[in-house]
Amino acid sequence: MEKAQEWFNYGIELAKEFGPKLITAILIYIIGSWVIKKLISSLRQVMSKSKYDESxxxxxxxxxTWSLxxxxxxLVISRLGVDVTTFAAVIAAAGLAVGLALxxxxxxxxxxxxxxxFRPYKIGDVIEAQGVLGVVKEIEIFTTKLTTPQNKLAIVPxxxxxxxxIINYTAEGMMRVDITIGIGYDENIKNAKEVLLGVLTSNPKIMKDPAPSVNVSQLGESSVDLxxxxxxxxxxxxxxxxxxxxNCKLALDDAGIEIPYPHSVEIHKES
Known part of the structure; x- marks a missing residue:
């Protein structure tokens, strides 16, 4: 009983000595967190009204937010009675090791x-970097988040x-769509080009300037590639x-223009 009384008295003394500091530190943390949250929210509203770039x-x-x-x-640690100077020295000493690790x-x-x-890209741009193609969703302190055409989230350091x-497809406000279509060697190239150009000019989502084009790109083994x-x-x-x-496939079919495909020839030997 005497030992228990001693521990109880010791606990009371600790509570008297550190209790007020602990309660004050907790209040500082709660109030400080609330102030930071309100401050960041207010700044976000001000930036939005001032039309700051989203990125x-x-x-x-x-x-x-992280700095605050x-x-x-x-501030909370100093209120608990820890010497901030000593604490800073410890942080500085550990900083080198942490810096090397990070x-x-x-x-x-x-x-x-x-x-x-330097702003090579911003939120909403379509870019290709580090082997990833996607729309910039968010630029964070350490990473950039991209949404790929497959609707996957890619996080790039x-x-x-x-x-x-970095290839920024949005910077110029336009993208060129590269499609190669082959026609048979017996087909009329001029007719095929007219048919394909008709498909391009009839699509309202295709720009008039720069004008779309159809040109012979290669004479392949079994087709003339356009x-x-x-x-x-x-x-x-x-x-x-x-x-x-x-639409190019359908238009060529309607015009009776053949799109060749590879043929295999089997040779049978007579026994």
Missing amino acids: LQKFLLNLL KVFLII QGSLSNFAGGVLIMI NGAMANGN AVRPYCTPEDYWDVYFTTLE
Whole structure:
């Protein structure tokens, strides 16, 4: 009983000494988190009204949110009685080891900053980078999120994005659709070109300027290959691609123009 009383008294002393600090630290954290949330929400509204670029807006808000949270944690720790100077020294000492361990993350952060500065792409652009083709959904501090044509989410590190090749299909406001269609060697090339051009000019989603074109691209083994080249907006690319491919086949069939296909010849030896 005496031992239990001693522990109880010791607990009471600890509660008296650290209780107020702990309660204050918890209140600071709760109020601080609420203030950060309200501040970020207000800044988001201001940026939206000021027509800030969506990519820059999200990047800056994410960066500010994390910075404020780190400051809040340091404030809470200092309120608990931990010497902030000592704490900072410990963080600085551990910073080198953490930095070496997180070289990739630091590179991605630097890549995100470079993307925000030089703006090779923005949210909504159709790009191809690091072997991925898709629409830019979000540019975060460390990664860029793309939505692929298969509606898959691709997450690419910003370090690789900033240091690699990027093809931005949206920057010029148009994309060229590349389709190759073969016709038989006995067919009239001029007639085939007229039929295919008719398909292109009748599609309202295909641009008039630059004008679509149909040209001989190759004399193949079994066909004369025609390069069908319409232009459209990035948003209409896949619709124009599939529609043009189908309509070209139907138009050539209606015109009686043969689209050859490989034939195999079997040789039977007489026994």
